[in-house]
Amino acid sequence: MHIMEGYLPASQSLAWYAASAPFVVAGAVRIRKIVRERPEARMTLAASGAFAFVLSALKIPSVTGSCSHPTGTGLGAVIFGPSVMAVLGLIVLLFQALLLAHGGLTTLGANTFSMAIVGPWVAWGIWRLGRGAGLSMALTVFLAAALGDLATYLFTSFQLALAYPDPVSGVAGAMIKFGGIFAFTQIPLAIAEGLLTVVVIDALSGRVRDADKIGVLAGEAR
């Protein structure tokens, strides 16, 4: 669930656009480099974007009695690093803003920052940490994708709290309020996203040893 059209003050809309822009440019450069140097990886890149397309179209009921959707950005972040997802996530958000009135053009910068930048960077960070700590591929991917998903929605809550601080308790109080709406709803969805990301990695890489899967998908090893 993204921030709705027209719900951020113009100054903050612009600020989030400005904050997102360098990540998107860096992502575009990175994608060009991957496509040029690792033709093997092109297919995985397409699948990573497509996975975000599928997952962010699925509005799923949650135990809080409301609905939200996963983001699907952890997959590409784990395989290619977080920068590529800034571009792929932006494409998903544009599609939803233009054709579904979901999210919006004025909030595109903010939504890109939460879903296509913060989520993937958290996912990638957890992936690196987990690998460093010697956790298994599947568990690390699960944690990376699930916590990246959750981070996106925590950040969305923070963005709204910044725009609409509580008159008494300020940004922190508003953060708790919006977090209660977005983040709690998201917990089961984040778990689902973590599981689905592992399933898709298994399906994409086929009969390859777990430890080699991500490398094969990234086009680094055969």
Added chain:
Amino acid sequence: MRMSRPVWMLLAVAALVVIPLLIGGEFAGADGQAAAAIEAANPDFAPWFTPLWQPPSGEVEGLFFALQAALGALVVGYVIGRRHGRAKAEAERHGTTGPAARNA
């Protein structure tokens, strides 16, 4: 019988979706609830920009959400199929099941 990893994971995802339905609720969108919270705290609030185009009905909105999911699933499925096809062709060319297959 030992379930393969994708199978039990998909079953778990299904359970995560079904359990809330059994618990019950209105299942409105979290974004709409956030909008309601903003409007409740700021009674004179109105969005300063409205979507350029809105699906004329819930049905048409459903169409576009389905289209989005279908396009994505098409590409993911195509890539999975292509990779498996190539792995199989390679295994046949080498006359073995390949080093990769051994560990599966």
